[in-house]
Amino acid sequence: MNRMRSMISALSALLLVLALPFGAAATQAPASEPLLVLSYHDIRDDVARKGDADAFAVSTQNFAAHLDWLSGEGYHPVSLSQIVEASKGGAPLPPKPVLITFDDGLRSVYTKAFPLLRAYGYPALAAVVTDWVDLPAGRSVDYGPRPFTTDDFLTWEQLREMQASGLIDVASHSADLHRGVISNPQGNSTPAAITRIYDPAHGYETEQAYLARIRNDLTRSSSTIKRELGRAPRAIVWPYAAYSDVTNEIADSLGMTVSFDLKGRSTKLTSNLHGLSRLLVMDNASLGDLAYQLRHDKARVGVRALQIDLDAVYDADPAQMGRNLDVLVERVKRIGPTHVFLQAFADPDGNGSADALYFPNRFLPMRADLFNRVSWQLKSRAGVEVIGWLPVLGFEPADARVRHDLAIRNTAPDEIFRLDFTRPEVRSMVRGIYEDLAVAAYLDGLLFHDDAYVRDTELLGTLPSDPALRTRALIDFTLELERAAERWRPKLKTVRNLYARTVLQPESEAWFAQRLDRFNAAYDYTAVMAMPWMEGSRTPERWLDGLVTAARRYDPDLTQTLFELQTIDWRTSRPIPGERLVRQVRRLLAQGVRHVGWYPDDFIGNRPKLEHAQEAMSARSFPYEER
Structure with missing residues (x-):
């Protein structure tokens, strides 16, 4: 463990030397410049170059290379607060603005990503499933490649430390919507946030019951984050990017006026900050993979x-x-x-x-x-x-x-x-x-x-x-x-x-x-x-x-x-x-x-x-x- 900490510290120091300055030297971008949002999940040292069991994991080495390339290409990191202020007519965002986000609240956000973010001065958004942060000992979450236990998720103490740094905003990823629910008589499961649950004995969930379920979940998530971190979340990252205008209205009423999905890679800011597009970084994307994703013209895809x-x-x-x-x-x-x-x-x-x-x-x-x-x-x-x-x-x-x-x-x-x-x-x-x-x-x-x-x-x-x-x-x-x-x-x-x-x-x-x-x-x-x-x-x-x-x-x-x-x-x-x-x-x-x-x-x-x-x-x- 001490050796790992030493390696992280050395890498952080090296990246700090290499990083380009941000912030004060940046000129202001035209109001029409779109916001790029990148979506990460797990950051691990041992991710296979290709074909890893966890398709959403990115290696620590590739994540560091992404940050280095973004800075060299003139991207400017922005925080959630800057985005909210710009949407209200305040200070416009800098040229080529980019927001880094992390879904699911995995421990690696603290152990792997946070040291690199500090080295580069990159703000980020960490979206946590509050029931996973509070996962009792002995219980697990089916997280794809293997069951994840409480040791795989962030702790409230770690979240408090990252929030206190001024770099990390904590968003809701729901309390318990990161799962599938039965959606039809044949027993298929679809995302809980958008599905009227099918019960063989009673049929489909009513609209009233569905909306109450979503409101109760978001209320519980927001209240838990406020109790533990002293600040209610301003953003909701919908699990599986599954949401609707109706669920966003519920989030709005609870103070979460910003939401994200995975449709597209950038968004032109308006006063409405719901449904901000994000590019999902997966398959251990190399630097070349990321550059291609950001540069290729999607309009030319047949x-x-x-x-x-x-x-x-x-x-x-x-x-x-x-x-x-x-x-x-x-x-x-x-x-x-x-x-x-x-x-x-x-x-x-x-x-x-x-x-x-x-x-x-x-x-x-x-x-x-x-x-x-x-x-x-x-x-x-x-x-x-x-x-x-x-x-x-x-x-x-x-x-x-x-x-x-x-x-x-x-x-x-x-x-x-x-x-x-x-x-x-x-x-x-x-x-x-x-x-x-x-x-x-x-x-x-x-x-x-x-x-x-x-x-x-x-x-x-x-x-x-x-x-x-x-x-x-x-x-x-x-x-x-x-x-x-x-x-x-x-x-x-x-x-x-x-x-x-x-x-x-x-x-x-x-x-x-x-x-x-x-x-x-x-x-x-x-x-x-x-x-x-x-x-x-x-x-x-x-x-x-x-x-x-x-x-x-x-x-x-x-x-x-x-x-x-x-x-x-x-x-x-x-x-x-x-x-x-x-x-x-x-x-x-x-x-x-x-x-x-x-x-x-x-x-x-x-x-x-x-x-x-x-x-x-x-x-x-x-x-x-x-x-």
Whole structure:
């Protein structure tokens, strides 16, 4: 132990000599400069260079190198107090501001990180799970690679010492929310802070009981920190970065007006300090790894999306449904796309509108409580972002009279059934459906279905005749739906389907109330249905070339336009050969397309075949597994 202390002291002294001065010499940054926040967990001397059992651990050597590199690259450390002051119009943050945070309250924050932070003069934020700090002797926490005991966590005495140094702010990481709770009838666990607990005997936790549970936990955590450290926390670091606007409102009422997540790496400061982005440092990131994470342009990362029919997972036999789910997750894991667009509605008759939903809701029948289970399995086991796919107008209320009264009039017989969104009761119902989806399940974003169109012969007298205004009205409604969902799932990505005809023939905006440039201004991505057989083309590849050329008129660098191919020729019900789909993807990429997807991905029938799906839709640099 004495030898270890001597090594720490020597290393600290060396780093103090090497460190560049901060603070007084720094010039002020423009108010718009974003705040970088880095998220660390355990700092250990013995972390394996790669493949350590604890993916969240960083070696002491690499952590020291990170601090040295940040100082050399002109980053300026800031404290929580500086951030709060700047958000209120006080002294602006220095150029390239960075905040270091530590989650979970592990002992290494004191033994390994704190000496280095003192050497560099770096302030930091330590977020503690108060029940873990108070963990009784003989009890343990299942912390991934092994059970952690009280000796693995910070003590209140150590926290008092670090706080007294003026470098360390202590935040809440909850009292007992750093765990999973049962979230559905199948027994899956999801983060406690965002989940309405499922009890087989009583069903789902009520909203009132859920909010009381969160308030009680945060109150207990805040009170414990104040009792032990003499100061209540001003910040909450949500376990697993799982939170909502509603839980932030509870934290606000308890004085925790700053919160953090793990979506993104930096945030432009405003007066609202909830949901500050953090970059999670993991896999024992080397200096090169960290530099890459901070320098690479995330906007250039290509999307590879599989659109999945949940109708194909559903089966009246629960055992078969479980097997279907396993096949799906294994296929997605082996393909390695970035995203799955996951159907959240039931359309067994294939008419394009929702007869029922796959999540508990207040408005339509629930075919099965399935979306939550599948989305979390895809997220946790296959490592993809899950985008919930729902209609915008195409919902069929069970009551025939209601369905008739609320439907859009004067539609052609072959049109998708759609509700009249200009009616307040329709808007309220659809908003509620989107809110219920966000309450029921984990998701990263929303895909607005291709039912979101209005013909020029429809809703006459209630919508303007100007095509641009009609397009705007539908966009505004989808953004209203996004806001309803984001109350429970913040920072959702948005994708909207677009008919190819509106790209190839811009005047057709009048017939659909859709247009690519308006969509790209409103959503993160526009999924153009790049489906030549559906459009009746006799030369599919040349048709795709024309679509790319036409899309460039609106999106020159194709940064937001996703080209979604078809894997089935619906006119003949025959699958498109996988080799041809691979060639089409290559052809698109050669023309500068960044984002591609396809629909449907038939995971049950292995169509397209796995090897073709890997070649076309994998986001991995080398998608094939060793045999």
